[in-house]
Amino acid sequence: xxxxxxxxxxxxxxxxxxxxxxxxxxxxxxxxxxxxxxxxxxxxxxxxxxxxxxxxxxxxxxxxxxxxxxxxxxxxxxxxxxxxxxxxxxxxxxxxxxxxxxxxxxxxxxxxxxxxxxxxxxxxxxxxxxxxxxxxxxxxxxxxxxxxxxxxxxxxxxxxxxxxxxxxxxxxxxxxxxxxxxxxxxxxxxxxxxxxxxxxxxxxxxxxxxxxxxxxxxxxxxxxxxxxxxxxxxxxxxxxxxxxxxxxxxxxxxxxxxxxxxxxxxxxxxxxxxxxxxxxxxxxxxxxxxxxxxxxxxxxxxxxxxxxxxxxxxxxxxxxxxxxxxxxxxxxxxxxxxxxxxxxxxxxxxxxxxxxxxxxxxxxxxxxxxxxxxxxxxxxxxxxxxxxxxxxxxxxxxxxxxxxxxxxxxxxxxxxxxxxxxxxxxxxxxxxxxxxxxxxxxxxxxxxxx
Ligand code: ADP
Ligand code: ASP
Ligand code: MG
Numbered sequence: 001x002x003x004x005x006x007x008x009x010x011x012x013x014x015x016x017x018x019x020x021x022x023x024x025x026x027x028x029x030x031x032x033x034x035x036x037x038x039x040x041x042x043x044x045x046x047x048x049x050x051x052x053x054x055x056x057x058x059x060x061x062x063x064x065x066x067x068x069x070x071x072x073x074x075x076x077x078x079x080x081x082x083x084x085x086x087x088x089x090x091x092x093x094x095x096x097x098x099x100x101x102x103x104x105x106x107x108x109x110x111x112x113x114x115x116x117x118x119x120x121x122x123x124x125x126x127x128x129x130x131x132x133x134x135x136x137x138x139x140x141x142x143x144x145x146x147x148x149x150x151x152x153x154x155x156x157x158x159x160x161x162x163x164x165x166x167x168x169x170x171x172x173x174x175x176x177x178x179x180x181x182x183x184x185x186x187x188x189x190x191x192x193x194x195x196x197x198x199x200x201x202x203x204x205x206x207x208x209x210x211x212x213x214x215x216x217x218x219x220x221x222x223x224x225x226x227x228x229x230x231x232x233x234x235x236x237x238x239x240x241x242x243x244x245x246x247x248x249x250x251x252x253x254x255x256x257x258x259x260x261x262x263x264x265x266x267x268x269x270x271x272x273x274x275x276x277x278x279x280x281x282x283x284x285x286x287x288x289x290x291x292x293x294x295x296x297x298x299x300x301x302x303x304x305x306x307x308x309x310x311x312x313x314x315x316x317x318x319x320x321x322x323x324x325x326x327x328x329x330x331x332x333x334x335x336x337x338x339x340x341x342x343x344x345x346x347x348x349x350x351x352x353x354x355x356x357x358x359x360x361x362x363x364x365x366x367x368x369x370x371x372x373x374x375x376x377x378x379x380x381x382x383x384x385x386x387x388x389x390x391x392x393x394x395x396x397x398x399x400x401x402x403x404x405x406x407x408x409x410x411x412x413x414x415x416x417x418x419x420x421x422x423x424x425x426x427x428x429x430x431x432x433x434x435x436x437x438x439x440x441x442x443x444x445x446x447x448x449x450x
Contacts, residue, residue, distance in 0.1 A: 065100055102294045115159035119159045177345055411440055
């Protein structure tokens with residue numbers, strides 16, 4: 001068995017859906033299970049609809065739903081090339097749209113706009129694309145079968161970033177997916193979407209379809225996972241910012257995980273975790289150019305000639321600096337500081353310390369006032385916003401002399417705020433202001449990939 005995941009642009013219109021179905025057909029012998037994202041942009045529009053309904057503007061919310069319906073009807077008419085399957089796709093998608101309209105009405109009446117409501121609305125995007133993909137396959141005599149991910153991806157009730165129950169997932173994947181494969185079908189299911197045991201829809205967080213594919217790959221003991229997207233593979237930097245970024249033929253799990261965690265959007269940050277446990281290789285490939293080699297991510301990958309393999313960065317971070325003179329010669333300061341983070345459930349990325357102060361970077365979004373107040377009680381607190389954390393990655397980076405010097409030299413006069421080297425064998429992280437992130441990325445890329 002293999003798992004094939006198609007991202008938003010890879011199912012973004014009828015031409016993309018046809019290309020994806022051709023790719024699936026070429027892999028038929030390898031017993032594929034297919035995971036799809038919502039059509040490109042649909043999740044954002046559904047989020048708009050949920051917010052409009054929550055604010056009481058049902059008219060505008062339904063207008064968004066109507067636009068989306070037209071877009072999906074067009075895709076069905078163009079991509080499902082036989083009347084039987086086309087009618088069935090249209091009926092199934094129509095039923096889900098009727099459900100969405102009712103849901104938007106209910107949210108309007110209740111003025112409900114929390115994460116739970118959002119998840120229930122967002123789940124529709126993947127339901128529609130999976131129904132269409134399954135029927136587009138069937139219309140080409142490829143035995144696609146829609147499988148509702150809400151039967152398989154059982155999660156807790158952390159709406160917006162639900163945590164899957166791996167034991168339950170393994171059972172359900174066998175019952176609903178492996179058994180269908182054994183009967184000769186090609187199951188097509190939704191990425192990103194899950195459900196609590198009670199049946200309340202959940203989602204795994206934005207970009208979560210990659211994670212679905214990895215979790216299913218592990219649950220099914222797949223021999224490979226293929227992530228089909230809109231670039232040729234994992235690249236030396238985000239090609240939207242660094243125009244001459246190159247595709248990597250190979251990366252290690254550790255390299256890919258660091259890059260994904262530090263902002264390389266091509267993989268959801270959690271994707272690598274389930275694959276490492278089972279040593280399942282993952283390919284990243286371009287659905288517009290299936291003939292291109294792509295990137296293979298495996299346990300042990302070739303080292304780059306440059307040592308540095310790729311550069312990733314996350315924008316919109318907040319840096320907190322806590323200065324406590326009484327840290328001099330005392331102990332327990334770090335403990336009390338991190339207890340504050342734990343109490344507030346706040347995740348910390350990079351940490352640097354000196355004798356009298358500690359700096360930490362936090363995930364995007366404004367830190368809660370209560371967190372700042374509790375930290376402020378421990379010492380003198382400074383908050384810097386709109387910062388980007390950079391991560392320069394490559395196997396062997398820590399043991400290769402000269403790399404840190406080259407990084408700092410390439411950054412020239414750009415002010416660098418925190419540097420962390422050595423905590424991981426394969427990365428060096430530092431922080432600059434968001435406004436200087438693109439310039440920093442381009443300068444580093446010129447240095448390491450001339
Ligand atoms: P999908 O919809 O297929 O999941 P995403 O938009 O989530 O696709 O991810 C693909 C995008 O990730 C690319 O278009 C590219 O701009 C961006 N990206 C950021 N960093 C990298 C990188 N290091 N390598 C490849 N792509 C990257
Ligand atoms: N459709 C979801 C999103 O836009 C999940 C995904 O594409 O991976 O975040
Ligand atoms: Mg993605």
